[in-house]
Amino acid sequence: MADNQDPLKQLWLQQEVVLPDLSQVSKNWHKVRLKQWCYVALDVLSLCFCFLIVWLNADKLDGLSMTLMLVVMLVSVVFVAYITWLRRFSFGWSNASTDEHIQRLLKQIESNIKIANLSLHLVWFVTLLTVIFYAGLYYFEVFPEDRFIRKLTVTLGIHAVVMPGIWVWASRRKKRFIKELSELTKLLAGIKV
Amino acid sequence: MSHLSTDFSQVLREHAALLGRVAATYEANFHKRQELLQEITLAVWQALDKFKGDSSIKTYVLRVAHNKAITHVAYHAKQPRNDSYCEMESPEPSHKPSAVEQIDQQQKFQMMLGQIRQMPIQTMQVVTMSMEGLSYDEIADACGISSSNAGVVLNRARKVLMESMQNG
Numbered sequence: 510m511a512d513n514q515d516p517l518k519q520l521w522l523q524q525e526v527v528l529p530d531l532s533q534v535s536k537n538w539h540k541v542r543l544k545q546w547c548y549v550a551l552d553v554l555s556l557c558f559c560f561l562i563v564w565l566n567a568d569k570l571d572g573l574s575m576t577l578m579l580v581v582m583l584v585s586v587v588f589v590a591y592i593t594w595l596r597r598f599s600f601g602w603s604n605a606s607t608d609e610h611i612q613r614l615l616k617q618i619e620s621n622i623k624i625a626n627l628s629l630h631l632v633w634f635v636t637l638l639t640v641i642f643y644a645g646l647y648y649f650e651v652f653p654e655d656r657f658i659r660k661l662t663v664t665l666g667i668h669a670v671v672m673p674g675i676w677v678w679a680s681r682r683k684k685r686f687i688k689e690l691s692e693l694t695k696l697l698a699g700i701k702v
Numbered sequence: 703m704s705h706l707s708t709d710f711s712q713v714l715r716e717h718a719a720l721l722g723r724v725a726a727t728y729e730a731n732f733h734k735r736q737e738l739l740q741e742i743t744l745a746v747w748q749a750l751d752k753f754k755g756d757s758s759i760k761t762y763v764l765r766v767a768h769n770k771a772i773t774h775v776a777y778h779a780k781q782p783r784n785d786s787y788c789e790m791e792s793p794e795p796s797h798k799p800s801a802v803e804q805i806d807q808q809q810k811f812q813m814m815l816g817q818i819r820q821m822p823i824q825t826m827q828v829v830t831m832s833m834e835g836l837s838y839d840e841i842a843d844a845c846g847i848s849s850s851n852a853g854v855v856l857n858r859a860r861k862v863l864m865e866s867m868q869n870g
Contacts, residue, residue, distance in 0.1 A: 517814065517863055521833035524811050526722030527736055529743035531714055537744050602745035603769040604752060604762065606846025607827055610769040614776055693776045699822030 552589045559585065573645050577638070592624075611697065618693065621686040628679035632672050639664060710750050714743060717763045720834060721746065724764070727818060727830050728771040738774050745770035757843060761836060765844040768827050775823075810867060817866050821859060828852055829859040 563570070563578045570578065603610045643661055646652060652660065714721075725739040749766040753759065818826055824845060831841045841856070842849040 515833075516867075517860065518833045518835075520807070520811055520814060521723070521830070523807065524723060524726065524815075525808075526719050526726060527732075527739060528718045528722055529714065529739050531711060531743070533740055534714075534743045534747060537740060538747070541744065602749045602766055603773075604749050604766050605769070606844060607765065607768055607772065607824070608846030611772060611823070614773060618776070689776060696775055697823050699820060699825060 549593055552592060556582075556585055556589050571651050573642070573649070573651070577642055615690070615693065618686055618690045622683060622690065625679050625683035625686060628675060629683065632676045632679070636668060636672060639668065710747055713750060713759060713763070714747060717746070717760065718743075720760070720763065721767055723830070723834070724767040724771055726815065727826060728775050730819065734778070738771060741774060742767045742770045757840065760834070761840045761844055764831055764834060764836065768831075768844070772823060813866060814863060817863055821862075825855050825859050828855045829863070832856050832860075 560582060563575075563582065567575065603613070605613070643657075643664070646657060646660075651657075721742050722739060725735050725742055729735040729738045746763050746766050749762070753762050756762075757765075818829060821829065824847070827845055828841055831844060836844070838849045838852050838856075842852040845852065847855075
């Protein structure tokens, strides 16, 4: 059938459409770029800030604390690098074939579920690490008893507030991403054809 | 690339209606569709910088636009894709149809769009790209499937659409 006689094509091309506002696109571009840079800068700055704190207090920290801090820092560097890489994809565009794009999209949502899962496990892992850390401080008698109890109380207080918060946040994210994955799978399957 | 360059601006203007149709395929809600259209246009504009001429500019624009639209529906999947229509801006038609003709055409079109929105994403893409005038090879290239597969998917989808139009 010739294109100009195809009723479906004729109907399709005659549809009423909203046209894009090109001046708004230019403005949006600046906003998107700024948002991208702000997120990356925030991630990197938070890391630099932690490094600076450790650096400035290096002489005050005992060997055990310093080692623990360095391990946490190294894990954070890997985390920030990975999250920055994920951001690069989520804000941009793709000129890959759609099949490839969909595979990447599915992988990204699966990665988001893994990150949320990781955050959930991080809650009990950090708590366990803190217990081991304080047990070490107590065993090696690093601090006098009154100072040790003061530090332990402060740490327990912070944990009691922060950790449940992280747990709830990560658990909500996990539920959201699982729902997104299931909905995308449904969209890929469609209802007809 | 801080401002729209003249060339890019020209490409976007030439493909504005096409981008509007891609947005309408994936998003039924009027306000969300406008939002999606802006996102798609921005994505196409960013991608134009990397266009190497491996395909026609229309194929390239459609590929980037569909990818962006799929990302949009993936992250806004909880909202229904079929929604009531709101006000629309009409392009200049070649002839002025009567009010009855307009209503009839609008009903047929909504029926067709409703059917398309229920199709799997790949089928949706194949059928709309075909209606935009792309060849089997161009559709296959954009979707990442073989030409014969594109042909099979398209014929099946067209059959469903034609049947629903006749029955409707």
